[in-house]
Amino acid sequence: MGATPAGWLQAIALVGALALCHRPLGDHIAGLLTSARHLRAEKALYKAVGVDADADQRWPVYLRSVLAFSALSVLFLYGLIRLQTHLLLSLGVPEMEAHQAWNTAVSFTTNTNWQSYSGESAMGHLVQMAGLAVQNFVSAAVGIAVVAALVRGFSRHRTDRVGNFWVDLTRISLRLLLPVSVLFALVLAANGVVQNFHGFEQVTTLSGGQQSIPGGPVASQEAIKLLGTNGGGFYNANSAHPFENPTGFTNLLEVFLLLVIPFALPRTFGRMVGDHRQGHAVVAVMGLFWAASAVLVTFFEHQHSGSALQAAGAAMEGKEQRFGVAASSLFAASTTLTSTGAVNSFHDSFTPFGGGLTVFDMMLGEIAPGGTGSGLYGMLVLAVVAVFVAGLMVGRTPEYLGKKLGGREMKFASLYILTTPTIVLVGTGCAIALPGERAGMLNDGAHGFSEVLYAFTSAANNNGSAFAGITVNTAWYDTALGLAMVFGRFLPVVFVLALAGSLARQRPVPASAGTLPTHGPLFVGLLSAVVLIVVGLTYFPALALGPIAEGLH
Amino acid sequence: MPAFLRTHLTALRMLLAMTAILGLAYPLLVTGISQLAFPARADGSIVEHDGKPAGSRLIGQAFDLPQTDPDAPARPDPKWFQPRPSAGGYDPTASGASNLGPTSTDLLDAVAERRAAIAAFDGVDPATVPPDALTASGSGLDPHISVAYAREQVNRVARERGIPAQQLNHLIDRHTDGRPLGFLGQGGVNVLQLNLAVAALG
Known part of the structure; x- marks a missing residue:
């Protein structure tokens, strides 16, 4: 079969698999977020931890629980990394410096998984398992918990309760993420992803040289790395490494895993608000942006524009032979449109427009379909903005899902959409203004600027992928990008939970002839336009200086 | 106990419980099954x-070719x-x-x-x-x-x-x-x- 039909078939198989899982998985998540029943094991856990599982929380309490859990996670992980030289299975790695340990602890807690370290030379197996992989689970669960609270804000009326964070966290981790991870970790291991506790095994190669073959509990970490849209690689080369992603089959499986929860959550949303058509509209917008991006990145990579790639005859720099251009492009678009940031090929060497699109994907705010939970809450905030804009055009008080969008709601929505661009543009500006930080670029000219822009876009949107040529293991970048990750994660969470509280308090407004229907093609078009305009107006100047300048050169 | 402290203690206990389940039991389970079912692949x-x-x-x-001078480029x-x-x-x-x-x-x-x-x-x-x-x-x-x-x-x-x-x-x-x-x-x-x-x- 030729490369082009194979590429199309691969994408079609992926869409088919995602469509098959959309309903059952979405319903399962809705079930576990709304059920009043606790499993026996969960009851024991709540008792040990000291949680009153039947008491719902007001939004400030829910928020405090999220923040306390995340703050302790950062501290715990920081301690674990700094002390790892004294722990079991540390493989003799050197002690990590304070700024890099801070950056890593924040990175995994915020579901970013930006890595300024190189996995095989900086992390022992125990920290990978008991530190990093645990955050892969719970940071994903935190995202879904926050969107659950927001959806309850729409579905509940005249209450100040938005759910119980501890119960949400436990059920999402143990009833959703854990069983799916066990299943897929085994499938990955059966296909060649390593799963052992070995250190480096010395071998004499066929031509008489020496090689160290790495080991590690990789399959177990790989499954949740993708399922939780985390993206932090066990090894430096991430999902390009043959031990993380050995074949074309595991590759498609990994793309499927990183998309499956974000694309199922709109079903959960539709079910919880009692109108599946609302979920269909949201998933349609997500699907449109995802399909457009996947097709365009593939198109540009096949064209292989750029002087060096033209000279080579194909855009294969930074790509693996077993994946080729189509499977690498599909992965790149999917990982940057979710908040995953795992890579099976290195975006720094992508064509100017192909690589530029990966930056643009993140700038969309990671909503198509976005990270686990964070994608849906980002999209719902933009839906609120879209309804408001439509209300302005016809001069009516806007309402969404029976809830009035007044001044208070719009303030939270506006603050949400201003947060990330502010962090990205201020951060990039500071880095470019400082001569020492400019020197971190590997490439020069417009492409070097893109490396810095990519870094801050990735950190603030909690993606974690990079134009990886840039040198970021410096005190300044570790600290600045760490702050970008913290603010980029938790400020939006504050605004989303405040919005949830404010919506839950309202009594429902019955739909009237003047209510804008928020399902159907009209709303899908309106919401897509709002997404494009908000992002386009905000980021166009920065994009013009980076990828667009390079592409038109 | 003030609410602030109580929340953080709950968070700490929850984190430790999750670490035991997701950080130790889970990778050990996957390693055990992989090593029994497909040891050659799990070992690289x-x-x-x-x-x-x-x-x-x-x-x-x-x-x-074998290196004679370690500084020379590999051939x-x-x-x-x-x-x-x-x-x-x-x-x-x-x-x-x-x-x-x-x-x-x-x-x-x-x-x-x-x-x-x-x-x-x-x-x-x-x-x-x-x-x-x-x-x-x-x-x-x-x-x-x-x-x-x-x-x-x-x-x-x-x-x-x-x-x-x-x-x-x-x-x-x-x-x-x-x-x-x-x-x-x-x-x-x-x-x-x-x-x-x-x-x-x-």
Whole structure:
């Protein structure tokens, strides 16, 4: 079969698999977020931890629980990394410096998984398992918990309760993420992803040289790395490494895993608000942006524009032979449109427009379909903005899902959409203004600027992928990008939970002839336009200086 | 106890419980099952040569001449099929890519140099050297090359070893990994397995 039909078939198989899982998985998540029943094991856990599982929380309490859990996670992980030289299975790695340990602890807690370290030379197996992989689970669960609270804000009326964070966290981790991870970790291991506790095994190669073959509990970490849209690689080369992603089959499986929860959550949303058509509209917008991006990145990579790639005859720099251009492009678009940031090929060497699109994907705010939970809450905030804009055009008080969008709601929505661009543009500006930080670029000219822009876009949107040529293991970048990750994660969470509280308090407004229907093609078009305009107006100047300048050169 | 402190204590206990379940029990369970059900794969798909481990089927290797001067650049050994360029010299303790941009002059120069060097080494027209031979992979450990690049090296290896080219072409066919299920990824020739088969010919 030729490369082009194979590429199309691969994408079609992926869409088919995602469509098959959309309903059952979405319903399962809705079930576990709304059920009043606790499993026996969960009851024991709540008792040990000291949680009153039947008491719902007001939004400030829910928020405090999220923040306390995340703050302790950062501290715990920081301690674990700094002390790892004294722990079991540390493989003799050197002690990590304070700024890099801070950056890593924040990175995994915020579901970013930006890595300024190189996995095989900086992390022992125990920290990978008991530190990093645990955050892969719970940071994903935190995202879904926050969107659950927001959806309850729409579905509940005249209450100040938005759910119980501890119960949400436990059920999402143990009833959703854990069983799916066990299943897929085994499938990955059966296909060649390593799963052992070995250190480096010395071998004499066929031509008489020496090689160290790495080991590690990789399959177990790989499954949740993708399922939780985390993206932090066990090894430096991430999902390009043959031990993380050995074949074309595991590759498609990994793309499927990183998309499956974000694309199922709109079903959960539709079910919880009692109108599946609302979920269909949201998933349609997500699907449109995802399909457009996947097709365009593939198109540009096949064209292989750029002087060096033209000279080579194909855009294969930074790509693996077993994946080729189509499977690498599909992965790149999917990982940057979710908040995953795992890579099976290195975006720094992508064509100017192909690589530029990966930056643009993140700038969309990671909503198509976005990270686990964070994608849906980002999209719902933009839906609120879209309804408001439509209300302005016809001069009516806007309402969404029976809830009035007044001044208070719009303030939270506006603050949400201003947060990330502010962090990205201020951060990039500071880095470019400082001569020492400019020197971190590997490439020069417009492409070097893109490396810095990519870094801050990735950190603030909690993606974690990079134009990886840039040198970021410096005190300044570790600290600045760490702050970008913290603010980029938790400020939006504050605004989303405040919005949830404010919506839950309202009594429902019955739909009237003047209510804008928020399902159907009209709303899908309106919401897509709002997404494009908000992002386009905000980021166009920065994009013009980076990828667009390079592409038109 | 103040509410602030109580929340943090709950958070700490929850984190420790999750660490025990997700950070210890889960990877141990997956390791146990994998080691029982498919130990060779879970241990890295190690291949042997003369009864000794010679690397992993999944991890690419360099096939260079023995180094006499450690500072001199590595020179490819003409008796072996050669892998793709690697940013890390096929060192699995330093996986990764070159990260050179699409318009980078460094990359442009590297491509031109590789094209000339490979054409001279394999005795072929520079225009026919395939793209995967001119570009470094993402992992720096790519175990595969394209079928085109393998075919291009046949005459050199045949001449160096005194083996008919026909026989080498047959080995290439045997060690080409097609697309899984016929349409996933891209497939290619596994260089280590091909070279093991070549070595077995004597």
